[in-house]
Amino acid sequence: MIQLKPLIYLFFGTSLVLLIYMLVILYIKNINREKYKRWSKICNNIINNTVYSDDINVKNHQKSIESLLLIKTFRKLITKKILSATISFSGNSNNSLRKLYLHLHLDKYVIENLNVKNWHIKAKAIQEIGIMKLESMYDKVYKNTNHKNELVRAEAQIAIIKLVGFKGLKFLDSVTQPISEWYQMILLRELSHFDYDSFNGVDVWLKSKNTSVVIFALKLVDEYHLFELYKEVELCIYHSDENVRQQTIKTITKIFNNSTSNLFTKIFESEVFSNKIVIAKSLQEIGTDDDIPFLINQLQTENIQLKTVLTRTIAKINPNNFETICKELNPDIYPMNLIILQIKEEIRI
């Protein structure tokens, strides 16, 4: 028989220890909450003075909190507050906040954090460098743009864009690790804060072995309407990865020319279902009357979802003539009768 008493003592004892630990934590948290309230007030005053007064007496601020700056948690708090204010403000206020940050020597700690092995501290430091635009640390950050940890790598890529704008995209030349869809969205948002500056390399990125780089390059072409890259983009429509092909269809729709709809009708048959839907939707934007016979032909598909999208495409290409075209679409046979009814209502709206 197993001796149970030691186990009972162990479980009850550990419960008691955990309970005491929990109460101590709660007590400390409550004390800290009060302390943070006080500190928050001090930080807010400094930040408000920096942002709203013309005369920034940074040295005075530094003196008033000199002793507090030696406390790690206070430093963390004021850094957090300055970072959040820097994100919210632009122009002169933004510059003043950066000045405040540098005068408080908070950059000294960011370098320390950048060199630690702990990924989240490192990633946070990189984020800080980006927000505070610490350009002198460009090289150190750039080194991390292909870091094996996704978060470190992503924050480094974002920070590089924050530091040098479109030029920072050169990390795409060498990045071998994937860039997630989430971070692609963030990168595009960061770029939108800069005035569009022509940038080189997209043609190379479109041929990258890293499919996420190809997709991101296609999104860049889409976002900045890089019509001159039409031919290079067109080649991506034959890429082996279906996600790349899907993004290519979306992108090429934005920079389309007279031959685009022909290209779409040519590849339609061989495409996977999800891409067929994207093509049909793209033709709603760029299709012409010439494409209608092709679309009517495709309506023979058994797939009702595709049928609906194709019918909508026909209607959108030529809404005025849709009533006449309907006669060719088996308007009395299910499900076309119901689909046509829905599309007609959509056009009316």
Place this chain on the structure above:
Amino acid sequence: MSWQSLFFEIFSYGIMMYSLILIISYIFIGVYSIGETKHYLNKNSFTDYNAISSSSKAPRVSIIAPAYNEGATIIENVRSLLSLHYNNLELIIVNDGSKDDSLEKLIDKYDLYKTSYFVNSQIKTKPVKGVYKSRKLIYRKLIVVDKENGGKADALNTGINISSYEYAVCVDVDCILEQDSLLKLVKPFLENTTKKVIATGGVIRIANSCVIENGRLIQVNLPKKFLPRVQTLEYIRAFLLGRMAWSRLNGLLLISGAFGAFDKEIAIKCGGYDTETVGEDIELVVRMRRYMEELELPYKVSFIPDPLCWTEAPDNFKILGRQRNRWTRGTIETLKIHKKMFFNPDYGILGLLSYPYWFFFEFLAPIIEFFGLISLAFFAYFGMINWTYFINLLLMVFSFGILYSVFAILMEVLTYNQYKKKSEILKLVLTAMLEPIFFHPFVVYSAIRGNIDYLRKKKSWGEMTRTGFGTTNKTPKS
């Protein structure tokens, strides 16, 4: 040795071994969840969700909320869902043949008109009577579907058929969602580069006694009544420890029906929710996982520890009993449908770990406990019990139960700390001590009833009466 003694020895050792394995797996779950929660919190600490909420590039999400006889609160509930911070969103309310005035209220409030909407029934459902949209531009995200009654799963399938976006978020219409809940739920779909995320879920918390104002959670309070409070503790344990650990193992089987997101394409390919089971939420996740395993596609079911959704817990034994009865039947039905995976190495972690765990420790646990009690009476009658040892065994199990609960409360304090007052934490600890005496036996009883009802082929959900949030604006719910 007599046959009675032999049977007694085998039985005792069997129960002992089972308890030890159960305790070891709980210890493993508790410890293993720490890493996942820590990783998530570290990662989340510098994620800017606001950047995406208003972006037109954010993934498109269809919220599907089935409603049955929700007339008393439907307007408030829809308003709450419409106010979520998210740009690319459509909200589909499926009126599942309500007998009350839910539909009329919606038509009236949101100025709805019946459209000529063609429903592409990719998943078979009960007939749709009408699809309504609003004439007002501000409610353009709203779609109301009126259909014949077919149950929750059927209503959700109808919503999936109607939805035009890539991700389907299925919610209980009376849940209170955090403003950024959609962003947090959708993010895992976009950040995984090596595995396809097929479903995500977040933590469900108990809203009883919380202050709700205009469909928003204003103040978190610990439930005043014992039953909701003990469920609060149960949910903390299940979500903060259990699901985080299973998520880390990529073995999660359950995304709560109250709030979960799915890759719509995969959900449709799997045939949508099973209308023949009362555990449609767990069954769909298991089926989607099985589908991915059979196609040998890399995938993940993701779970995040943020409290995203607040729901009202049953506050009387009658309703609670129905809920637990249904959960038991849902588990049995799901395990039966997918019995092929039991210890089947072709299904990896799913077949070798997740399924057996659910079988032995979710399905069998109450049965073993129940028969343990009967055997105890039997052995006691024949004077075969070593009472000192028995009491020690009982104390050991009791002390471990308390330890596990205290650990879960500690994790809550260290992470989200929703209950900030010392008195609330002490009440939770006290609840943990009372739970095995006043709550757990009832849960076992309900599970046994669930087993019996399953054998009797009972298929009903059982009525779930709720007080509702809409009627108690600005006042704490008790």
